[in-house]
Amino acid sequence: MALKSRPAAVKRAPTPELLSMVAGRFRALAEPARLGILHALEHGPLTVTDLVQRTGLGQGNLSKHLQQLHATGFLTRTRKGLFVHYALADDDVLALCEVMCGRLENDLTSARATITTRRTG
Amino acid sequence: MALKSRPAAVKRAPTPELLSMVAGRFRALAEPARLGILHALEHGPLTVTDLVQRTGLGQGNLSKHLQQLHATGFLTRTRKGLFVHYALADDDVLALCEVMCGRLENDLTSARATITTRRTG
DNA sequence: TACTGATATGCCCAACAAGGAATACAGCGG
DNA sequence: CCGCTGTATTCCTTGTTGGGCATATCAGTA
Numbered sequence: 001m002a003l004k005s006r007p008a009a010v011k012r013a014p015t016p017e018l019l020s021m022v023a024g025r026f027r028a029l030a031e032p033a034r035l036g037i038l039h040a041l042e043h044g045p046l047t048v049t050d051l052v053q054r055t056g057l058g059q060g061n062l063s064k065h066l067q068q069l070h071a072t073g074f075l076t077r078t079r080k081g082l083f084v085h086y087a088l089a090d091d092d093v094l095a096l097c098e099v100m101c102g103r104l105e106n107d108l109t110s111a112r113a114t115i116t117t118r119r120t121g
Numbered sequence: 122m123a124l125k126s127r128p129a130a131v132k133r134a135p136t137p138e139l140l141s142m143v144a145g146r147f148r149a150l151a152e153p154a155r156l157g158i159l160h161a162l163e164h165g166p167l168t169v170t171d172l173v174q175r176t177g178l179g180q181g182n183l184s185k186h187l188q189q190l191h192a193t194g195f196l197t198r199t200r201k202g203l204f205v206h207y208a209l210a211d212d213d214v215l216a217l218c219e220v221m222c223g224r225l226e227n228d229l230t231s232a233r234a235t236i237t238t239r240r241t242g
Numbered sequence: 243t244a245c246t247g248a249t250a251t252g253c254c255c256a257a258c259a260a261g262g263a264a265t266a267c268a269g270c271g272g
Numbered sequence: 273c274c275g276c277t278g279t280a281t282t283c284c285t286t287g288t289t290g291g292g293c294a295t296a297t298c299a300g301t302a
Contacts, residue, residue: 245301246299247298247300248297248299249296249298249299251294251295252295252296253293253294253295254291254292254293255290255292256290256291257288257289258287258289258290260285260288261285263283263284264281265280265281265282266279266281267280267281268277268280269276269279270276270277270278272273272276
């Protein structure tokens, strides 16, 4: 996946500004609606109208989410005539979501295990 | 890094619930204060008191952030006498942050390039 | 230029989240 | 049992954010 080919990032002296910017990136992914948008774009670019149908979000609302994802670098924007095509900027999003889903599964299964084996292990 | 050794996560039919849970995971990282906490724990476990000093957060406030990071599975909690030691649950957090930092650097440098090369490319 | 369809933006409201202060709780020592 | 220290929780206030709605902008076309 795209994650392993990245050079070591800044690790020391994280200034408050840097923390805020990184937090902003995470915040862009911290919304079910936006994750739904990203998922809808997983298999190729879509127009806003397409996304309105697939996500069920209101047009204005959707547009705002798209702006946010574009501003944080997760989406590319291409105008083609009347339509605007949005697409995933790269594979990082998918990788990030996979990590989170993996963690989620782990936590859920281990939570289940904790329940079933409580007091018996 | 820890990201490549993970099996493919759930990709199809992301129910709203799943999206919300994943979003919650991202939201846990979507706060400068919590990122600061995680950074402080990068080199080993620390007590709440330690973290109060290193992060400059109020004790109550810090405790709440710790609960949140613990609830989302990013931190482990170990009681040792009066003290509670918090530690990173695994390396995923670091990997995730590296990805975000890498993206950030890319975006910043390309933004700079856009400014310096505008109308000249 | 006027008109239409696609997208973006501004305004408002409700829900939420973070920080501070005070307080409650847990474990140790006397 | 009591006091002390470290940690968790509650209440309150304030700032932020998502959603709906109306409206503005933009691009193509007659």
